[in-house]
Amino acid sequence: EDQVTQSPEALRLQEGESSSLNCSYTVSGLRGLFWYRQDPGKGPEFLFTLYSAGEEKEKERLKATLTKKESFLHITAPKPEDSATYLCAVVIPSGSRLTFGEGTQLTVNP
């Protein structure tokens, strides 16, 4: 069964303390891995899509990487406004849906 697992469930950082979030997947024939940011009560905001192992993408303090089994979202020198839930989702060949992980709730303290 296709699965997406995110870790940790929650992460608390001090401002400026870099860290990484993990998304591991068991999907045959991955067609894309998406990262979204979600603020409480809001819709998921698109961050990145990765398609093949070795691919990397950056946006401001965020950098996403992809291997054959997992993806990392690296946060460099985070700020309090980076506090949110970060969601990982995969697309499988047999469907057009996104299958989401449970998310990592990130809190950055000033």
Next chain:
Amino acid sequence: DSGVTQTPKHLITATGQRVTLRCSPRSGDLSVYWYQQSLDQGLQFLIQYYNGEERAKGNILERFSAQQFPDLHSELNLSSLELGDSALYFCASSVRDNPGAGNTIYFGEGSWLTVV
């Protein structure tokens, strides 16, 4: 602002009632997706439409139905509502029907449904 518009933003209704949630996709997007997010569960895929036709079905209850109209807006109908149907319902859209290369899925801000 993702460009996906959902109405209403909030809705409170009683058990047994029926509600309709509305979604306008981003300009140019032909595909519409509906997702449910409840407190104890992550984002669950319900159904997808592409250019008016149903393309994929997830864990959508028989009490729920959806359609996409010729102007590409979509409606999600929820009937015989139960307390457990209380959740955030998201609509998302994309240009093509398959989230492959370059086909990003953008989400709306959601419709909060509370069943009392």
